[in-house]
Amino acid sequence: MIGVDVGGTFTDVVAIHDGVIKTTKVPTDARHTDRGVVRGAKELGVENSSVFNHASTHGLNAIITRRLPKIGFLTTGGHRDILDMGRVWRPAEGLMDPSWRRTFGDVSRPLVPRYLRRGIKERKLADGSTLIPLDEEQARAELRVLAKCDVEGVAICLINSYVDRAHEVRLREIVREELGDVPVSISSEVSPLAKEFARASTTTVDVFMQLIYGSYTERLDSGLREIGFDGDLNFADCSAQLVRADVAMEHPYRIVFAGPAAGTMSCAHFGNMIDAPNLICADVGGTSCDISLVTDGKPSVNTTFELEHDLIVNALSNEVTSIGAGGGSIISVNTRGELEVGPASAGSYPGPAAYGNGGTEPTMTDAYLLIGILDAGTFAGGAMSLNTADALAAFENLDSSLSLEERIQYAFNIGVANVAEGVFGIAVQNGIDPRDYSLVAYGAAGPMMLPAVLEQTHAKNVVIPPHPGLFSALGLVSSDLVYSDSQSAYTMLAPEAAPTVAAVYAEMEAKLRDQIGDRHGDVEFKRSFDGRLAGQSWETPFIDVPSGEIDAAAIEQMVANFHSAYEKRAGNRFEMLPVQGVTYRLQAVVPSEKVSYPVLPPREDGSTLTAVRHVTIKYLYGEDTTAAEYHRDDLRDGDVIVGPAIIREALSTTFMVPGQTATVGSFGEITITRS
Numbered sequence: 317m318i319g320v321d322v323g324g325t326f327t328d329v330v331a332i333h334d335g336v337i338k339t340t341k342v343p344t345d346a347r348h349t350d351r352g353v354v355r356g357a358k359e360l361g362v363e364n365s366s367v368f369n370h371a372s373t374h375g376l377n378a379i380i381t382r383r384l385p386k387i388g389f390l391t392t393g394g395h396r397d398i399l400d401m402g403r404v405w406r407p408a409e410g411l412m413d414p415s416w417r418r419t420f421g422d423v424s425r426p427l428v429p430r431y432l433r434r435g436i437k438e439r440k441l442a443d444g445s446t447l448i449p450l451d452e453e454q455a456r457a458e459l460r461v462l463a464k465c466d467v468e469g470v471a472i473c474l475i476n477s478y479v480d481r482a483h484e485v486r487l488r489e490i491v492r493e494e495l496g497d498v499p500v501s502i503s504s505e506v507s508p509l510a511k512e513f514a515r516a517s518t519t520t521v522d523v524f525m526q527l528i529y530g531s532y533t534e535r536l537d538s539g540l541r542e543i544g545f546d547g548d549l550n551f552a553d554c555s556a557q558l559v560r561a562d563v564a565m566e567h568p569y570r571i572v573f574a575g576p577a578a579g580t581m582s583c584a585h586f587g588n589m590i591d592a593p594n595l596i597c598a599d600v601g602g603t604s605c606d607i608s609l610v611t612d613g614k615p616s617v618n619t620t621f622e623l624e625h626d627l628i629v630n631a632l633s634n635e636v637t638s639i640g641a642g643g644g645s646i647i648s649v650n651t652r653g654e655l656e657v658g659p660a661s662a663g664s665y666p667g668p669a670a671y672g673n674g675g676t677e678p679t680m681t682d683a684y685l686l687i688g689i690l691d692a693g694t695f696a697g698g699a700m701s702l703n704t705a706d707a708l709a710a711f712e713n714l715d716s717s718l719s720l721e722e723r724i725q726y727a728f729n730i731g732v733a734n735v736a737e738g739v740f741g742i743a744v745q746n747g748i749d750p751r752d753y754s755l756v757a758y759g760a761a762g763p764m765m766l767p768a769v770l771e772q773t774h775a776k777n778v779v780i781p782p783h784p785g786l787f788s789a790l791g792l793v794s795s796d797l798v799y800s801d802s803q804s805a806y807t808m809l810a811p812e813a814a815p816t817v818a819a820v821y822a823e824m825e826a827k828l829r830d831q832i833g834d835r836h837g838d839v840e841f842k843r844s845f846d847g848r849l850a851g852q853s854w855e856t857p858f859i860d861v862p863s864g865e866i867d868a869a870a871i872e873q874m875v876a877n878f879h880s881a882y883e884k885r886a887g888n889r890f891e892m893l894p895v896q897g898v899t900y901r902l903q904a905v906v907p908s909e910k911v912s913y914p915v916l917p918p919r920e921d922g923s924t925l926t927a928v929r930h931v932t933i934k935y936l937y938g939e940d941t942t943a944a945e946y947h948r949d950d951l952r953d954g955d956v957i958v959g960p961a962i963i964r965e966a967l968s969t970t971f972m973v974p975g976q977t978a979t980v981g982s983f984g985e986i987t988i989t990r991s
Contacts, residue, residue: 317331317332317365317366317367317369317793317909317911318330318331318332318357318360318362318365318367318368318369318793319331319369319370319371319578319789319790319791319792319793320353320356320357320368320369320370320371320789320792321371321372321575321578321786321788321789321791321792322344322349322352322353322370322371322372322373322374322575323344323373323575323601326341326342326343326344326602327341327342327343327344327349327352327353327356328341328356328785328786328788328789329341329342329353329356329357329359329360329786329789330360330783330786330789330790330792330793330911331360331361331362331365332793332911333361333364335912335914336914337782337783337790337911337913337914338360339360339783339785339786339789339967340356340359340360341356341785341786341967342355342356342359349372349374349532350532350535350536350539351539353370353536353539354536354539354540354543357540357543357545358543362540362543362544362545363543363544363545365545365547366547366548366909367547367548367549367550367908367909368540368545368547368548368549368550369550369551369552369558369792369793369795370536370549370550370551370552370561370792371551371552371556371571371574371575371577371578371788371789371791371792372529372571372574372575373574373575373576374528374529374532375524375525375528375529375568375571375572376572376573376575376623378524378528379427379521379524379572379623380623380624382425382427384427384524385468385469385524385527385528386432386465386466386467386468387428387432387467387468387469387470387471387520387523387524387527388428388432388433388434388459388462388465388467388469388470388471389428389432389433389434389470389471389472389473389516389520390433390434390436390455390458390470390471390472390473390474390487390491391433391434391435391436391472391473391474391475391516392435392436392438392439392474392475393435393436393437393438393439394435395435395475395512396430396433396434396435397422397430397433398473398512398513398516399420399426399427399428399433399513399516399517399520400418400420400421400422400426400430401513402418402420402421402513402517402626402627402628403513403514403626403628405625405626407625418625418626418627419624419625419627420624420626420627427520427521427524427627428471428520431465432462432465432467434458434459434461434462435458436450436451436454436455436458436474436487437450437451437454437455438450438451438474438483439475439476440474440475440476440477440479440480440483441476442476442479443479444476444479444480445480446480450483450486450487452486452490455487455490456490456494459490459491459494459495460494462495463494463495467495467498468498468499468527469498469499469500469501469523469524469526469527470491470495470498470499470500470501470523471500471501471503471516471519471520471522471523472484472487472488472491472500472501472502472503472519473502473503473512473515473516473519473520474487474503475512477502477503477504477508478503478504478507478508478509478510478515478803478804481502481504481505481508484502484503484504484505485502485504487502488500488502499523499526499527499530500523501519501520501522501523501526501567502519503515503516503518503519505567506518506519506522506567506569507519507569507630507802508802508803508804509630509802509803509804509899510804510806510898510899513628514620514628514629514630515630517627517628517629518569518628518629518630518631519569521569521572521623521629522567522568522569525568525569525571525572526565526568528568529565529568529571530565530568533549533551533561533565536549537549537561548560549561550564550797551564551568551571551574552571552574552577552578552791552792552795553570553571553574553577553631553632553798554570554571554572554573554574554577554621554629554631554632554633554634555577555581555615555617555631555632555633555634556574556577556578556580556581556615556634556791556792556795557581557632557795557796557797557798557800558792558795558796558797558798558908559797559798559799560797563799563831569629569631570631572623572629572631573621573623573629573631573633573636575788576599576606576608576634576636576638576788577608577615577633577634577636577791578788578789578791578792578795579597579599579606579608579758579759579787579788579791580597580608580609580610580615580634580636580791581615581634581791581792581794581795582758582781582787582788582790582791582794583595583597583608583610583615583756583758583781583787583791584610584613584614584615584794585791585794585795585910585911586756586781586790586794586913586983586985587610587613587754587756588613589913589983590779590981590983590985592754592779593610593611593612593613594610594611594612594748594752594753594754595609595610595753595754595755595756595779596608596609596610596739596742596743596750596753596754596755596756596775597609597610597756597758598735598738598739598755598756598757598758598759598762598765598766598769599758599759599762599787599788600641600642600643600735600757600758600759600760600761600762600764600765600766601642601643601759601760601761602642602643602644602661602663602760602761603640603642603644603645603661603663604638604639604640604641604642604659604661605638605639605640605641605642605734605735605738605759605762605765606636606637606638606759607636607637607638607639607735607738607739607741607742608634608635608636608637608742609635609742609746609748609753611746611748615634615635616634616635616746617632617633617634617635617858618632618633618634618635618857619632619846619855619857619858619899620633621633621635621636632800632901635742635746637738637741637742637745639658639659639734639735639737639738640657640658640659640660640661640734641657641658641680641731641734641735641738641765642658642661642680642759642761643668643679643680643681643684643760643761643764644661644662644663644667644668644679644680644681645657645658645659645660645661645679645680645731646658646660646661646662646677646678646679647677647678647679647680647682647683647711647714647723647727648660648677648714649714649715649716653716653717655714655716655718655723655726655727655730656730657680657727657730657731657734658731658734661679662675662677662679667679667681668680668681668682668707669682669703669706669707669709669710670682670685670692670702670703670704670706670707671700671702671703672702672703672706675706675710676709676710676713677710678707678710678711678714678723678727679710680727680728680731680761681702681707681761682706682707682710682711683707683711683724683727683728683731684728684761684764684969684971685702685704685707686704686707686708686711686724686934686935687724687728687933687934687935687936688931688932688933688934688943689764689933689962689969689971690702690764690969691931691964691969692704694964708720711723711724711727721935724934724935725935725936728768728935728936731765732765732768732769732772733772735765735766735769736769736772736773739755739769739773739775740773750773750774750775750776751774751775751776752776753775753776754775754776754777754778754779754987755769755770755773755775755777755778755779756778756779756781757778757779757780757784757970758780758781758784758785758787758788759784759785759787759788760784760785760967760968761968762780762784762968763780763784763963763968763969763970763971763986764968764969764970764971765971766778766780767959767970767971767972767973767976767988768971768973770976770988770990771973771990774990777987777988777989777990778987778988779985779986779987779988780963780970780985780986780987780988781985782913782983782984782985783967784967784968785965785966785967785968786967790911793910793911794910794911795908795910796905796906796907796908797905797906797907797908798903798904798905798906799828799831799832799903799904799906800828800901800902800903800904801824801827801828801901801902802824802899802900802901802902803820803823803824803899803900804898804899804900805817805820805897805898805899805900806896806897806898807896807897808850808894808895808896808897809847809871809874809875809878809894809895809896809897810871810894811868811871811872813871813897814866814867814868814870814871817866817871817874817897817900818865818866818867820900821843821861821866821900821902824900824902825841825902825904828841828902828904829904832904832906838906838907839904839905839906840904840905840907841863841902841903841904841905842902842903842905843860843861843862843863843900843901843902844857844858844859844860844861844900844901844903845859845861845874845897845898845899845900845901846858846859846897846898846899846901847859847874847878847895847896847897847898848895848896848898849882849890849893849894849895849896850893850894850895850896851893855898855899856878856881856882856885856886857899858881858901859874859877859878859881860877860881861874861877861900862874874895874897875895878895879891879895913983913984914983914984915953915982915983916951916952916953916980916981916982916983916984917952917953918952918953918954919952919954919955925946925950925951925952925955925956925957927944927945927946927961928945928946928947928950929945930942930943930944930945931943931945931962933960937974941960941974942960943959943960943961943962943972944957944960944961944962945961945962945963945964946961946962946963946964947963947964947965948963948964948965948970948984948986949965951963951980951984951986952980953980953981953982954979954980955979955980956977956978956979956980957972957977957978957980958976958977958978959972959973959974959975959976959977959978959988960972960973960974961978963978963986970986970988972988975990975991976988976989976990976991977989977991
């Protein structure tokens, strides 16, 4: 098995051959990301691999940076500004700010400029009946405008099309007649769910992903076949579940957020192995820290996610919160003279000042080097050397009244506080107590920061898993193959609704069986629905639906399940109120082989772990402190390390603060506890 996580700076590749985990990290070619993937795969060997599982942030980065192809957007007349208005929600920081604007609004950086959004004369009612027939001649006139603008694809979202898609289907045919064979997505196929903006936003993103990943997938598949791969190419979706590449490309909006989600799945799988079901996962990379939650061994999953504030995609996704606290986060001075860390990042080029590539602004990596946590000669497994003089000059050149020692110390503490605030934020949002959860530190910079974060959050402990620098990529070989579908159909859940609900699930099951084909024999179907009390404007998601025939008894059980889930979520139970089903969901799960971590042997010869050397930790504690340094390859099951200490490995460094104790587990994990 091979898993690949394509990031903005590096492409992480892991391979499992005969139970042995092999890893490599190669630079990401931003213009031709498939080349880095093929290069990494060739280094580890793909000739005998049965599956190649892929996740990428390429599409996500394209949306964030607005490096997007030109597409058109067609909707019902009078609604062309739906992509500008969003849900009319403001974040907390914008409530009292009259100058606040959406990042994707027409006055800022729209995904589709207004002149490319065209209104079509037609209208379906909520019951599926036709109020205004589709005006085909007017539609053709609007498409001729788009043709003159050289659009590369078209997104179509008509009002109430999730009830009756006839107008969208015909409009797609007209688009092909007028514009030729360009990517076209219709909302009734991409996201046949209620609420127009989320459906429109999802459909628009789907067209972008078709254009970004379509030819990329062909090049990737061809490149892998050329170096001897003859297995199945799978893509991870936003909840890190796997799906065949050809199926993923039918609606590629589902893979836009796959990279961050893979880390959560990796944590859940590893947590189950070490009997740690409750985890707060912190992936600290070069630019950001992605924080997510695993409870009772399962990732926290949402029905939608935001690419930016109010920019919604209707896809099942692991709940991930990102903050600007990575190794490349820039340390600056604001207008009040205060030191700040992030959210700006030095990126991979020029990168931190210590890289010696012309960067002049200090970053967290520069702070780690000057403190003594990083070793200048062994950075990135010895692939590059860090320049201490350049890092020192970057801090000295800050326009601050603080002393040099204070600048470095405060930078480290602020960075740690930023991550701790993110941990508290996701804990409060989900109503959990951090003391009941373990922190999982991964990403190249995670093990350097999370032990210090432990002191502020008072979580149960910090777990440093094997291969933390490539742990997200390991999530791609820790998941099942999953096909999913969903359909909105407002239905009051009473015995007479059984035929309607049964028909919805039957249609979705037939669709998924057609996608799966006869390639897999062992398939498990999982049903759920999103429901609400009659009169509510929001839903309670993922209510269990019994297997077997959908009859009056099944409907009764669905209602009972809703009330139980609602009580757990909201603290109240209203059995006297009727329940309305809104969205029905179906998953077809194909169990897949998963990564197994080798067991680390204990010491049998009576020897004890000894430090390879001692290093000086500066700036953090007022006076220089000596820390013992260890190599992770030297650790054995049962070893105990007392902080302050540094544990080095090829692609990451663990920094234990004074008073902490680390115990090495049977799978090589390092569990750090407070004194």
